[in-house]
Amino acid sequence: MPSAKNPYKPKTRSSQNKTAMFPTLHEDVKNNLSEYSINPEPWFNSNENDRTMLEDYSTFVMGRFECHNQNCAQRGWGSKKIAITIQRFPNNGYNAVVFKQRCKSPGCNRLGRLRLDKNSYVERVTYRLKKWAGIPMETPEYDGFEGGPPHLSKLCEGCKAGRCQMSVGAMASRFRSSTYGHRFLVAQYNE
Numbered sequence: 339m340p341s342a343k344n345p346y347k348p349k350t351r352s353s354q355n356k357t358a359m360f361p362t363l364h365e366d367v368k369n370n371l372s373e374y375s376i377n378p379e380p381w382f383n384s385n386e387n388d389r390t391m392l393e394d395y396s397t398f399v400m401g402r403f404e405c406h407n408q409n410c411a412q413r414g415w416g417s418k419k420i421a422i423t424i425q426r427f428p429n430n431g432y433n434a435v436v437f438k439q440r441c442k443s444p445g446c447n448r449l450g451r452l453r454l455d456k457n458s459y460v461e462r463v464t465y466r467l468k469k470w471a472g473i474p475m476e477t478p479e480y481d482g483f484e485g486g487p488p489h490l491s492k493l494c495e496g497c498k499a500g501r502c503q504m505s506v507g508a509m510a511s512r513f514r515s516s517t518y519g520h521r522f523l524v525a526q527y528n529e
């Protein structure tokens with residue numbers, strides 16, 4: 339993007355990245371886990387694509403996106419279905435990849451700048467780490483995130499990467515008993 343108006347602004351990759359990680363929220367996650375003795379203590383793996391990943395789990399967090407395209411009338415939008423993939427690594431390592439969404443305004447398609455709802459993130463991640471640590475939990479994971487605008491897969495980077503619960507890949511594995519349904523969905527998606 340042209341940056342003539344801000345010639346000294348460093349070119350940050352962050353606004354171009356399709357994903358975001360929040361290592362600073364590890365402190366909050368740790369605080370939430372402090373009453374449980376998980377050994378070794380969970381640590382945040384800052385390598386998003388670390389191949390030592392043992393398993394992952396995709397769910398949603400909430401937040402807002404801002405559109406910083408000056409030619410776009412859309413200031414931003416809220417979402418209760420922002421895709422997040424929590425990954426588990428050896429020795430209780432973990433990280434959480436949050437997938438950005440694109441602006442739906444006609445002709446825009448710019449990646450939104452993410453304003454994460456911190457509480458939903460900490461709650462999601464903490465729940466998953468407890469689950470992986472084998473800690474029994476009374477309440478089942480709330481997976482609904484009902485309400486809010488519909489999830490638009492073509493604007494969701496998680497869907498594009500096949501790592502969003504709403505995406506074809508995830509749907510296919512959830513309903514893999516139906517081969518026909520799988521093929522139909524893939525065909526529909528690729529059109």
Ligand SMILES: [Zn+2]
Nearest residue numbers: 405410441446
């Ligand atoms: Zn826009």
Ligand SMILES: [Zn+2]
Nearest residue numbers: 494497502504
């Ligand atoms: Zn999605």
